[in-house]
Amino acid sequence: MKQFIVKCCKVGFLFYLLLWLIQIVIDIGLRQSEDDTYYNWNKLYNGEINADILFLGSSRTLKHYDPQIFDEKLNVYSYNLGSNGSAFDIQKIKRNAYLRNNSKPELIVLNVDIGSLSKSSEIYNKKQFLPYYSLKNYKDMSNIDASVFYEYLFPMSKYRENFDLISLSLKSLIGIEEKNLNTIKGFSGSNQKWNNSFENRLKELNGKKFDYSKFNYKERLSFFETEVLDINQSKIPLLLVWAPEYVGRQYLESDILDKTIRDVKNVANKYDGVEFIDFTKDSICYDTYYFYNSYHLNKIGATKFSNMVSDSINKYFKKVKKSD
């Protein structure tokens, strides 16, 4: 039996090492990939962004802040690091990775909304993180998804059900990958016109509003404040922006919307170097022409909004200069 156990251990250890080796190769391939999922992550980890102004947040950041407009109007280098389906707990992983690998920005613009305040029940689009598992992001990731623990422990298990990524990695390694990029400086504007998803949602709700009874408001606000404090302690000026939402949606969120905006404002007022701008009362919120759904601006809306925010940033910079 001893001989059997020793052989099992030897073979098991050999296979374990081989799996690690393969995982490293797959990681390297994806870290060179120019696919949309990895392009911005790779720039971020390679320290190739080094932006003056950095936009952080959820899909509402990804779709709303066009860095080209900011660059042109403010004569800066800006970059959008918004990502779909991410609340503050996931955004934190990206922000920390950015700050570890790039120079400090002159300003962080953090988009705030109720979606970002929610607690993530899963890591949305987890595949974007796979080549970049490290002990530095382990805690933040495993807090959201318990299976991350096993994925750190068992090599290649993070790529389970992701044969497409293995194929992408190999293509990237041997240089036959087709470029698949839909973002410009991290911004992904949408050409869609207003779709009827909001009207359909209204029908489903049948006169009811969004249910926030399970929303742990205090806990989420406290988490948000920790995030603000974290950025503030890094001595990076922070602009909190509540981007426009279609007015009909604001009604559905009205149980907590005004209170949340007030509380975000109070958090901003607590710290030096933190400002808050609220666009929920702007005229843009009343016109579906600028939206493709009730939560996201289309490209026309994003252009208008980016111009508005850049004007605000301009004022903010002037104010800071004056106070200096």
Added chain:
Amino acid sequence: MSIFINLGILGFFKYYNFFIENLTASLNLIGIHLNSITLNIILPVGISFYTFQTLSYTIDIYRNKMEPSKDIISFFAFVSFFPQLVAGPIERATNLLPQFYKERVFEYNKAVSGMRLILWGFFQKIVIADGCALYVNDIFSNYKDYSSLTLVFGSIMFALQIYGDFAGYSNIAIGVSRLFGFDLMKNFNYPYFSRNIAEFWRRWHISLSTWFRDYLYIPLGGSRGSSWSKIRNVIIIFTVSGFWHGANWTFIVWGVLNALFFIPIMLRDKNKKFVGELSPDQFFPSLKTLFQILSTFFLTTLAWIFFRAQNLNHAFGYLRRIIVNEDYLTLSSDRTVNVDVKPLIFCIAFFFLVEWYNRNRESIIGGVLQSKKYLRYCMYFFILLTIILSIKNEANGFIYFQF
């Protein structure tokens, strides 16, 4: 008394609701209206398996094939032997019980072959069965939305799923038992390479088929007697086999269909035709053998549709949709579950290649590259890698656990 208690427990837990519902429905048809009183019965896991195991013990003692056990611990260990308790193989008391009496010593070669079987069993379950399940679940649930070709693809996927699932479990059970020094009977013998239905049933779920053969078919007269008694016996054994799987008409139709496929072979005295090795002197099968294999696979797959369907309407609807469809040729498998089917097809091809290579060998992956150690280890590693990459976030239970 023992047989009565065993069948009584099985009948109550598994078939009570089915009988009551069908009885009241039948009486309703002739104008007698009764309210059916069904019970919320939770079916004990593996009841069909250990009931048949204890039945075999009783019958073998009655037939003087063995002595009653005087060792109660060994007896209960035989009934509740954990590797095969929930889904077989259904062991005979004559084979398994005496192994509990003996002192076992660790055998290196047996343990190694056990590990190989476990590895291959996980490959069958996780890579093949669970991979196919993604497509099967979606296609069978939404069959009205799909083309004929997709439905054919779905039924083939189910044939592979159920084989991978059940044979995988059996291999894991046999492998684990070997680690403990026990020898369980082989449950599958490359069934999808069968050249006719009779051969298929000698290669599929062998522990159940031989159970029915020994304890039902032969006592009924087997293949002796007139043609009518032969036909009767075949229909009985296949219908009971279908009914054993579950209290649903779909299983009964599945059993009857297999009987209908079997009867012509038996009447032509061809049921023992393919008992020898399969294409022993050549790597590739002859065209004739290939045709026989494919036509047998076609028939079994056709019957599997009934096995998989929720009810008869579902099964007939599925078949009707394959035949009467505006869209025959679009294969929409990739669209259905948003998962690329190519890696699965590759793994299925690998699976059948390994099976074909070993078709006339006892051991499945031990037989591969027997003398070439490094190549053998490469294969183990490849299998392990595909298993890891195929593990699903949502676990799929074993199909046969429900029986």
